Amino acid sequence: MRDLLRRHRMWRPRGELRSSYDVVIVGGGAHGLATAYELSKRGITNVAVLERNYIGSGAAGRNTTILRSNYRTPEGARFYDASVKLYEQLASELDFNLLFSQNGHLTLAHTDRSVFVMRERAEVNRLLGIDSRFIGPDEVQALAPEMQVRGDATYPIMGALYHPPGGIIRHDAVVWGYARAADRGGAEIHPYTEVTGIETSGGRVSAVQTNRGRVAAGTVVNATAGWSTLVADMVGVRLPITTHILQAFVTEPLKPLLDVVIVSSQMHVYISQTDRGEILVGAEIEPWTTYRMNGTLNFLQEATRHTLELFPQLEHANVLRSWAGLCDVSPDYSPILGLTDVDGFVVSAGWGTYGFKATPIVGTTLAELIATGRTPQLIEPFALERFYTDSLVSEAAAAAVSH
Amino acid sequence: MSFVLQCPNCGPREVTDFAFGGELTARPRSRPSERELHTYVYMRRNAAGAQLEWWHHRSGCRAWFIAQRDTTSNLVSWTALPEDVADRGEGAA
Numbered sequence: 001m002r003d004l005l006r007r008h009r010m011w012r013p014r015g016e017l018r019s020s021y022d023v024v025i026v027g028g029g030a031h032g033l034a035t036a037y038e039l040s041k042r043g044i045t046n047v048a049v050l051e052r053n054y055i056g057s058g059a060a061g062r063n064t065t066i067l068r069s070n071y072r073t074p075e076g077a078r079f080y081d082a083s084v085k086l087y088e089q090l091a092s093e094l095d096f097n098l099l100f101s102q103n104g105h106l107t108l109a110h111t112d113r114s115v116f117v118m119r120e121r122a123e124v125n126r127l128l129g130i131d132s133r134f135i136g137p138d139e140v141q142a143l144a145p146e147m148q149v150r151g152d153a154t155y156p157i158m159g160a161l162y163h164p165p166g167g168i169i170r171h172d173a174v175v176w177g178y179a180r181a182a183d184r185g186g187a188e189i190h191p192y193t194e195v196t197g198i199e200t201s202g203g204r205v206s207a208v209q210t211n212r213g214r215v216a217a218g219t220v221v222n223a224t225a226g227w228s229t230l231v232a233d234m235v236g237v238r239l240p241i242t243t244h245i246l247q248a249f250v251t252e253p254l255k256p257l258l259d260v261v262i263v264s265s266q267m268h269v270y271i272s273q274t275d276r277g278e279i280l281v282g283a284e285i286e287p288w289t290t291y292r293m294n295g296t297l298n299f300l301q302e303a304t305r306h307t308l309e310l311f312p313q314l315e316h317a318n319v320l321r322s323w324a325g326l327c328d329v330s331p332d333y334s335p336i337l338g339l340t341d342v343d344g345f346v347v348s349a350g351w352g353t354y355g356f357k358a359t360p361i362v363g364t365t366l367a368e369l370i371a372t373g374r375t376p377q378l379i380e381p382f383a384l385e386r387f388y389t390d391s392l393v394s395e396a397a398a399a400a401v402s403h
Numbered sequence: 404m405s406f407v408l409q410c411p412n413c414g415p416r417e418v419t420d421f422a423f424g425g426e427l428t429a430r431p432r433s434r435p436s437e438r439e440l441h442t443y444v445y446m447r448r449n450a451a452g453a454q455l456e457w458w459h460h461r462s463g464c465r466a467w468f469i470a471q472r473d474t475t476s477n478l479v480s481w482t483a484l485p486e487d488v489a490d491r492g493e494g495a496a
Contacts, residue, residue, distance in 0.1 A: 229449035240445035242425070243474075286405075288423040291451045291475045296405040298419055331445055387445045388438055 010176050011055075011183035014190055020216035021188075022046040023370060024208050026195045026231055027223035028053075029060035030171075030356060031348050033178035033189070034363025035221060035370075040185025042371045047187040050210060052194040056175035059225045062325030063356040064248050064282040066261050066272065068105045068166035070125050070132040072398035075381040076334060077128050079361060082378060084165055086360035096177035098169050099275055105166025105261040106140060110155040114265060117397055118161040125163075135162045146257040147310050154309060155266050166261055168272050171356060178363070198234040204343035205235065219344045219370055226291065226326025228349035235342045240387050241328045241350050244285040245292075247299040249322035251314065253277030258311075267306035279314060281307050285327050285353065293324045327352050333395040337362065337382040338375050346370065347384065354399055406477045411484045412464040424457025424467065426450070451475050458482070 022044060025032040028051025036049050051057070067087055069080035091098040109115045118134050125132035140160045141149040149157050183189055190212075197209035198220055205220045222231045226243045253276050263270040268284040283303045286296070300322060308315060330336055330350030335358065337348055346369065348362050355362075365376045375383065381393050405418045426447060431439040448454075454474050459467050470482040 227451075229447070230451055238442065238446040239449075240447060242447050242449050288418065289426070289449065289454075289456075289474055290477055292477050294477075298405055298417075388441045390441075 010180045011189050014188045017048065017190065017193070017210065017212055017215050018046075018188070020046075021048045021218070023048075023219045023221065024215065024217040025049045025221040025223055026208070027051065027058070027221075027225065028055045028179075028189060028191060029058050029223060029225060030056070030175055030178065030359040031060075031225075031362045031366075032221065032223035033175060033182050034359050035223065035348070035366045036182035036187035036189075037178050037185055038363040038367030039370060040182060040187055042367055044367075044371060045186030047182075048215070049182065049187060049189045050193040050195055050208070051189070051191045054191050055179055055189065056172060058227075059325050059327070059351070059355055060175045061172060062248075062323060063171055064270065064272070064280055065168045065171045065356065066105070066166070066270065067100075067102075067169055067357045068163055068261075069130055069357075070105070070107075070121060070161060070163040070166070070398065072121050072124060072395055073334075073393050074124060074128060075393050076395050076398070077125055077130055079378055079382075080354075080357060081128065081130050083358050083361035086364065087169065090174070090177070090360055094177035094181050096173060096180065098173045098177060100167060100169040101259065101275070102165060102167035103259045103261075104143060105163040105263070106143060107161040107163075107263045107265065108140070108157050109159045109161070110157060110264065110266045112158070115158055118159070121161055121398060130163075131165055132161065132163045135160055143260050144258060144262060146313070147262065148312055155264065168261060168274070170275070174356075174359060178359075195231065195234075198231075198345070200235055200342060205345050217344075219346060221346045221348065221366065221370070223348045225328050225349070225351055225355060228328050228347065232340075232347065232349070235340075235345050237340045237342055237345060237347070237384075239336060239347070239349060239384070240331050241336070242289045243291055244287070244289055244327050244329055245295075245324040246282065246285045246327045246353055247295045247303075247322060247324045248280065248282040249300065249303065250274070250278035250280050250320050251317040252320050254279060254314075254317060257313075262310065264306065264310070267309065269303055269306040271307060271310065278320060279307070279311070279317065285329065291326065293326060295322050295324045331387070332392040333399040334393040335382050336384050337365070337379045338369060338384070340384055352399065406479065408458060408470060408479055409482045410460045410463055410466070411468050411482055411487075412466050413460060416460070416463060420460065420462045422459040422461040424459055427455040427457065427469065453480070
């Protein structure tokens with residue numbers, strides 16, 4: 001009872017930076033914190049997570065919380081499947097309720113062409129043991145009874161790629177759970193600490209300059225999503241990444257009407273209902289690059305129009321708030337993960353619109369890479385070097401529309 | 404809100420009138436190595452600040468033109484047809 005009234009801190013406030021860390025992680029988002037936690041499990045505890053703003057203030061706190069693994073390439077599907085499996089037991093591992101609603105994910109097909117692509121994706125998924133299949137309009141209607149499936153829609157629903165392990169999870173809880181676990185493991189979390197430069201010596205990272213002083217570092221991890229090219233610039237590593245905004249909005253809370261995730265590639269919209277009852281709608285990235293996280297009126301007009309095609313009963317629902325986040329988009333819609341030409345400089349970047357769903361697997365694979373010096377097989381296809389050897393991993397069919 | 408671009412032919416239009424063509428990239432030397440070619444094709448500066456970039460007036464005169472835009476504020480300082488831009492940074496590495 002006394003415990004109820006005590007003020008709990010999720011992680012300890014830290015004093016001054018130490019003069020030296022084995023590992024400095026730039027970016028206090030989901031990936032950075034998961035990596036710090038996984039490093040602590042491997043006994044590497046002289047670790048600092050440096051975040052320019054507050055913890056989880058970037059993409060980790062702005063995404064639309066969707067998890068899935070029904071990707072198009074074997075490399076991608078295998079990787080995201082490992083991530084979903086880690087997510088399934090993450091709440092018990094972190095001893096923190098992550099509010100994971102694993103109720104299924106539907107990607108709607110409105111044309112013959114998309115039916116074809118989705119059947120192909122289902123085959124790739126099934127060969128890898130991922131629960132994924134193409135279903136017809138009747139089954140779509142049964143899974144989403146409140147959605148308008150029949151009728152004279154502009155984009156008729158001809159079926160869907162159904163992925164039962166997909167779902168939504170509380171994104172802030174994932175950030176806080178990992179932050180608490182990393183802190184308990186011994187890592188230091190330093191919010192409001194901006195990295196302003198990275199020093200190298202003999203082709204190897206040696207130190208990080210911050211607004212709070214200089215710290216020596218054996219390994220530096222760039223986990224800064226939309227800002228990753230700017231951090232890579234500090235050591236002269238070039239990335240094939242451009243930064244774009246992705247926008248989303250929520251309505252006021254409504255009674256439960258949808259428990260699966262609905263995605264329409266043709267309509268550039270994806271829809272879910274949060275545990276609070278808000279209808280959460282996300283869209284496509286803006287085609288132009290920007291670092292300014294302001295939304296556009298055009299997004300609200302298009303996204304609401306398309307949402308009403310599927311859920312006309314929302315016509316009088318009020319939009320509660322909308323926001324934008326930065327996405328680091330790579331040419332093949334796959335991440336850039338692992339070592340670079342500069343020794344000790346590790347990147348987790350190119351996450352576009354799918355970084356959040358990869359959080360646990362990024363933590364485990366990067367920690368293994370840093371601890372052993374060897375790239376885990378699972379992330380070998382995502383090396384930066386692939387852009388110099390024509391070995392891209394094209395996920396355009398399954399990730400070019402963000403969901 | 405989004406922003407407005409000044410088409411050199413048509414005048415100011417909302418950004419949705421245009422297709423974004425990406426940042427201006429420096430062409431590699433005439434007989435590039437494979438690595439230089441891949442760098443040219445894929446690697447980007449992705450500047451935070453002033454950026455020279457290509458735009459296409461897709462829903463208008465269909466001309467390609469160059470703009471300088473600050474990517475941290477989306478303020479466009481100027482636009483011009485490519486033949487009117489003396490230094491396009493193409494000599495840079």
